Amino acid sequence: MTVDPEATYRKTTPGSRALHERAAAVMPGGTTRTTTYFDPYPLFIERGEGCLLWDVDGTQRIDMLGNYTAMILGHAHPKVVEAIQRQAARGTGFAAANPVEVQLAALLCERVPSLAAVRFCNSGTEATMFAMRLARAFTGRPKIARIEGGYHGTHDYAEVSTHPALSEAGPPEAPIARPDSKGTPAWVLENTVVLPFNNADAAEAIIRREGTELAAVILEPIIGAGGVIPASVDFLRRLRTLTTELGILLIFDEVISLRVAPGGAQQMYGITPDLTTMGKIIGGGLPVAAFGGRGDVMELLDPRRDGNIAQGGTYNGNPLGMAAGLATMTELTPDVYDDLNRKGERVAELLAEVFASHKVPVQVNSAGSMFALHFTDRPVVDYRGVAGANKKRTRDFFLGLVNHGVLMAPRGMGALSTPMAEHDIQHFIDAVDTVVAEERPRWEEDSA
Ligand SMILES: Cc1ncc(COP(=O)(O)O)c(C=O)c1O
Missing domain, CATH: 3.40.640.10 (Type I PLP-dependent aspartate aminotransferase-like (Major domain))
Structure with missing residues (x-):
């Protein structure tokens, strides 16, 4: 069965859609920060605690971005x-x-x-x-x-x-x-x-x-x-x-x-x-x-x-x-950095395993507690490598994850925070597994 991530997103985020319509009347594109905008409209978040976020419809998600890496201790520490x-x-x-x-x-x-x-x-x-x-x-x-x-x-x-x-x-x-x-x-x-x-x-x-x-x-x-x-x-x-x-x-x-x-x-x-x-x-x-x-x-x-x-x-x-x-x-003592970096390493390994198990070519770039996924079979060491990766897959994957309870960057970047426990990491990896399984048939059709 193929899944349309955008249709699912629209169906499950009516509160964000309504707010975006109001916002669009008073802010260009209904946003005040281009980097948090994505098509068809951005999520509106009501609150965060630890590594979790709740949108205005009350849906809970793991925050795998932490305001683009800023929230290293999670929310409301x-x-x-x-x-x-x-x-x-x-x-x-x-x-x-x-x-x-x-x-x-x-x-x-x-x-x-x-x-x-x-x-x-x-x-x-x-x-x-x-x-x-x-x-x-x-x-x-x-x-x-x-x-x-x-x-x-x-x-x-x-x-x-x-x-x-x-x-x-x-x-x-x-x-x-x-x-x-x-x-x-x-x-x-x-x-x-x-x-x-x-x-x-x-x-x-x-x-x-x-x-x-x-x-x-x-x-x-x-x-x-x-x-x-x-x-x-x-x-x-x-x-x-x-x-x-x-x-x-x-x-x-x-x-x-x-x-x-x-x-x-x-x-x-x-x-x-x-x-x-x-x-x-x-x-x-x-x-x-x-x-x-x-x-x-x-x-x-x-x-x-x-x-x-x-x-x-x-x-x-x-x-x-x-x-x-x-x-x-x-x-942020030295031990806290070490622990967070270890978690980052583990997430990168698990991500590589999931994509390999689905035979979807991807580069898992990582450093400390940050990672980014690039849909390409070539190592990404510079901008030309980033630009050469498959952007449509990145977007499908991002929206798919939003639909399965995870917020990352639309461009495939993620960052961990200290409150993330083993079960949060497992939840994230399970969501990645599900999304790749759902979207792979479409990706294969597109590249056929
Ligand atoms: C490396 C780097 N420099 C500068 C900036 C700009 O920071 P700000 O968004 O706080 O203006 C960013 C933002 O992501 C960044 O990643």
Whole structure:
């Protein structure tokens, strides 16, 4: 029997459909966050607890995404709720510094190898924007090099070649800077250099060519939203050596990868960048992000210095976010990371087994407690591999899982949270098994 996942979704989510119709009258497409929209309409969630979510129709699902990796302790963790309540009762924002921001800043500087100093902001987008500006100011150079298929948020400099059409992206070893969005200024494209991931020779040739113009190379040491693709150690080492030689700042965007170890991916790889951007887990579910790094670079922000770079922001270091972030990061001891990463490894193994048992070709990319599924028989080590996978299967699979009690990312990404117990993992794997069994006949028909 073949199953139509969209028909099932429409039948079982009337509350979300009705809300979406109302929302569409007041928000473009009925959404305020493109990344949570999916066809035919997004789920509307009423509440979450631990690793579970309930939609507005009262349907329970396992949350295999945790707000795109941010909710590492799951939803409504008692310690985080308590910290937020305590701070809310004491006031939620002042035009002044507050004691909690110092505690969270000290914790981050202690744990993350590259951080001599840190500054807070409100989103990963802001963190990468400020880090890039700082790099341009420090070096006096205009250009930023970034990885094709990496993701750094939504400011102008970030929205270049995150998911270019292959027909317009140039050769794999020399990608062309493509705007992700209408409205991207031409000067941004002129000042953005795009590098292939995990191809050290090609990246080096491009960096050497642009050398004296480049302020920074920014990359996720483990590509997150773009498909959970770890950099090879050789790739990172080569970038580290080369950027040092050429006076270019190396920025690790650890907005997602900070969840793999107390000191992030830089600790795991043993490679220290000049600047680091963070977000997601450090806010404990509230909008907090940060950037930091070398003392001689960060001191450009020191307001006591002439010509300092201003970093305004009504909500920078907001005490509510700082309290939630501090409560979350305090819970994350090294043992907690180890345990979560072990669960991540197990999920990746089980996923590979399920797909093999159905003889459906898939790549299970994983790193720590994150994974992504790519429907292709070739290893996925860069954007070109991601772009070459079967997108229709990814969408069918995603909707099928929603119908069977699991929320992942529409693009096939998942992230674990600490409250996930063995039975939650088993439930997830059983759902995957059922969905693949249901959809395989259609997939085989489509490819016949
Ligand atoms: C690596 C990376 N950098 C930056 C961002 C942007 O963060 P935000 O969505 O908080 O603006 C994201 C968001 O997913 C990300 O994954």
